[in-house]
Amino acid sequence: MDTDIIVIGAGLAGLQCARRAERSGLRVIVLEAEDSVGGRVRTDQVDGFLCDRGFQVLNPAYPAVHDWIDVPGLGLQRFGVGVVVRSGQTTSTLARPLRHPQLALETLRSEHLPASDVLALARWLGPALLRPSLVRRAEQDQTLAVAFDEAGLTGRLRRDVLDTFLAGVLADSTGGSSANFVRYLMRFFALGVPGLPRAGMQALPEQMAAWLDQPVRLRVAARGIREISDGVQVDTDDGAIRARAAVVAVGPQVVGALTPLPTPATRGLTTWWFRTPEQPQQHPYLILDASRPGGGPAGPIWHTAVVSNAAPSYAPAGEHLVEATTLLDRPDGRADEAAVRRDLERIYQTSTQRWELLVHHVVPHTLPAQLPPFVEREPRWTGDRVLVTGDHQGSGSIQGALVSGDRAGRVVGDLLA
Ligand SMILES: Cc1cc2nc3c(=O)[nH]c(=O)nc-3n(C[C@H](O)[C@H](O)[C@H](O)COP(=O)(O)OP(=O)(O)OC[C@H]3O[C@@H](n4cnc5c(N)ncnc54)[C@H](O)[C@@H]3O)c2cc1C
Secondary structure: OOEEEEEEOOOHHHHHHHHHHHHOOOOEEEEEOOOOOOOOOOEEEEOOEEEEOOOOOEOOOOHHHHHHOOHHHHOOEEOOOEEEEEEOOEEEEEEOOOOOHHHHHHHHHOOOOOHHHHHHHHHHHHHHHHOHHHHHOHHHOOEHHHHHHHHOOOOHHHHHHHHHHHHHHHOOOOOOOEHHHHHHHHHHHHHOOOEEOOOOOOHHHHHHHHOOOOOOEEOOOEEEEEEEOOEEEEEEOOEEEEEEEEEEOOOHHHHHHHOOOOOOOEEEEEEEEEEEOOOOOOOOOEEEEOOOOOOOOOOOEEEEEEHHHHOHHHOOOOOEEEEEEEEOOOOOOOOOHHHHHHHHHHHHOOOOOOOEEEEEEEEEEEEEOOOOOOOOOOOEEOOOOEEEOOHHHOOOOHHHHHHHHHHHHHHHHHHHO
16 A cells, blocks of 8 residues: 555645644645635736635634634734725725724714614524524525515615625625525624635635645546555545545535545636726725615625735735636626726726736636525535545635544544544
């Protein structure tokens, strides 16, 4: 045998799995098809700017992040706790009053926060905040749209803020995602202040990879797995590797090619990254558009932010970085640069003529579709010695990927003990 365990895929799940197994004293080889670790958590460096491959944030309130990641070592730069809502010609800031007391009055007076909606949201979310176990009751789950309707959450808070914000988080504009999954995520939004690592989101998987005993084998794709008498054989372009067990930690779109499991449905988005010589806004909040009659965005952009306001390391001194995200389940999800610029001009009320496009990421498999009921599954065995892990086996999030990977590391460690 070449090793005890082969882990296929160096995303968050694979890295956490390898780390957990190594802690049990096992020898692990991690194979990664790409030229760098991280999977869906990668960062491009373009002309001194940091452009994550699809805008995303790290929430330090995720228990897995708190327990297993050196968050201070990442130098998290935090966003403001709230959002700015554009509605026609006006904008208003909705911020958590205790954290941003200077904005408390504006927030409380906002037309986007009708009292009936605030009460309905409190009734719907409150119990889950106090008793997290509630959101794991699969029989009580339904789609987000139905859950909001039934909770009486039907006014501007929902139409102008929640539906748009959550569509960006879930890459799902249909309201068809699990309501319990959303309550699970919102608990962490309530508890933590998300941010971006000083060196970009990829610093997270790179930190994890640096903790491993053996360096990840980059640019080595697994082509097939078969069980042999006393273990498994993984075929790669570099030849066959034998181990006592294998863990498949690939993204959802690859699962069906390497294992007998069906390929899970996924949802996607695109992120446009622009450098701007002027600072188009000074605040560190995500901007949502609620300019369409009846609520929601009037154009292709579901959220945008001057990322460098919250995370100065993402842009060189004196310059600014703007992200704009579109959703691939919308007819205008693949809007071209001209359409995105027009929308940005409307949202920021400024010309984008001097803005320069740095890079545009199209991420069709951003997240596994998180349909109800929400159940956090265990990693799945597809043979006596092959285990499948990843966010598609847990929940579609950084937390879900880390927990699934950790469980896989424990389970395979127990098998080989
Ligand atoms: C744009 C975007 C925004 C997001 N926003 C957030 C957010 O704000 N908050 C949040 O919590 N989560 C967010 N997520 C989700 C989170 O990033 C993912 O849930 C998590 O990174 C998934 O990790 P994973 O290890 O399960 O899978 P992946 O990251 O997909 O890792 C799988 C790895 O396997 C490798 N691989 C595939 N095939 C092979 C092969 N044959 N051989 C070897 N290696 C192979 C891949 O190259 C990849 O490195 C976002 C994701 C994206 C893309």
